[in-house]
Amino acid sequence: MNPQNNDNKVVLVIGAGDATGGAIAKRFAREGYIACVTRRSADKLQPLVDEIRAGGGQAHGFASDARKEDEVAALVEQIESSIGPIEAFVFNIGANVPCSILEETARKYFKIWEMACFSAFLTAQAVARRMVTRGRGTILFTGATAGLRGAAHFAAFAGAKHGVRALAQSMARELGPLNIHVGHVVVDGAIDTAFIRDSFPERYALKEQDGILNPEHIADNYWFLHAQPRDAWTFELDLRPWMEKW
Numbered sequence: 001m002n003p004q005n006n007d008n009k010v011v012l013v014i015g016a017g018d019a020t021g022g023a024i025a026k027r028f029a030r031e032g033y034i035a036c037v038t039r040r041s042a043d044k045l046q047p048l049v050d051e052i053r054a055g056g057g058q059a060h061g062f063a064s065d066a067r068k069e070d071e072v073a074a075l076v077e078q079i080e081s082s083i084g085p086i087e088a089f090v091f092n093i094g095a096n097v098p099c100s101i102l103e104e105t106a107r108k109y110f111k112i113w114e115m116a117c118f119s120a121f122l123t124a125q126a127v128a129r130r131m132v133t134r135g136r137g138t139i140l141f142t143g144a145t146a147g148l149r150g151a152a153h154f155a156a157f158a159g160a161k162h163g164v165r166a167l168a169q170s171m172a173r174e175l176g177p178l179n180i181h182v183g184h185v186v187v188d189g190a191i192d193t194a195f196i197r198d199s200f201p202e203r204y205a206l207k208e209q210d211g212i213l214n215p216e217h218i219a220d221n222y223w224f225l226h227a228q229p230r231d232a233w234t235f236e237l238d239l240r241p242w243m244e245k246w
Helices: 020-030 042-054 069-082 106-134 155-178 194-199 201-209 215-227
Strands: 010-014 034-039 058-063 086-091 137-144 180-187 236-239
Touching (some): 020 034, 020 215, 034 042, 069 086, 069 106, 086 106, 106 180, 155 180, 215 236
Parallel strands (some): 010 034, 010 086, 034 058, 086 137, 180 236
16 A cells, blocks of 8 residues: 555445445446445455456455444544545445344344444544545445335344434534535345345346336445535435335
8 A cells, every 4th residue: 555645535444245345336436436335344445446457447345344343443543644534434244234133132132233233433433533534535335215115024134223223313414514524325136146146036027117226326325415516415315226115
């Protein structure tokens, strides 16, 4: 890594998986942003980093546990000091694990909340503190319909996603007047992933009818939010296929 260049623009994607998170990183990289992407395992990030670099973009992968405050602080410090200012931040950790409320364990409930909600607080707070000193920035959270209403067998996930939405609302109201755009993106529906293809072939077959979400199209909306003029900022965006029931 090179010493920080203040002309650099960095997007930090927490939870850069093979679908949505990776697509967001690639979308910002095409706009000239240096994509800094994280997962708990750095090895899983290498194909994404290689793809961005092969396309002429810049990318760095980091193994980081977003639930650990010291690791979050170290990650943000490393990026800000050696790569560039984080201009856009995307929190994209899911933890969509079903279980009956009658069988849910305290340990698993806490773990889902820790992954999908507490880590959002830790990472967004660390980045917001840097953005406020510069007087600019974008913070975007990936939400779900579970953050609007809890479905049967998803008490833990719904609780976590409700928490993320509340966090985003609070941050938007506090940081908006400081020129920090905070947004929450509700993604409702199956996404074009290998998991959906292999586990739900009938659902995946709807791809030919635009019946499942294309990660690249999701990513376009994240870029749209980041590029919005501040006289017309969107807080919440709702994305779903045209045939999705809601």
